[in-house]
Amino acid sequence: MSNERYLSPQVQRVLTTIELMAGHEVEGVEPKQLAAELNTSAADVTRILANLAEAGWAERLPSNDKRWRLHKKPVQLSNTVDHNMKTVLRNLQLESNNYSILR
Secondary structure (H helix, E strand, C coil): CCCHHHCCHHHHHHHHHHHHHCCCCCCCECHHHHHHHHCCCHHHHHHHHHHHHHCCCEEEECCEEEEEEECCHHHHHHHHHHHHHHHHHHHHHHHHHHHHHCC
């Protein structure tokens, strides 16, 4: 069964926007560049950026309000995943060590 019927072009553009913004944290990216890469309108990119900003995912560059960058939310999520994975690995190592001691 295909999941294509559940896909939203707008949601896909938002996710692609996040990916396109990654790596531009210092110099930022202009909305017109995002619009060109997304093959969508400037108005659509404005809506995407406004929603990302509201959710804590994007912000205007402090030194140039015409450019945007990712904000702290993706980093916070990444840190949470990293912490959880390290905790799981640590717990697995403890379990492994417990079984190794019994040999």
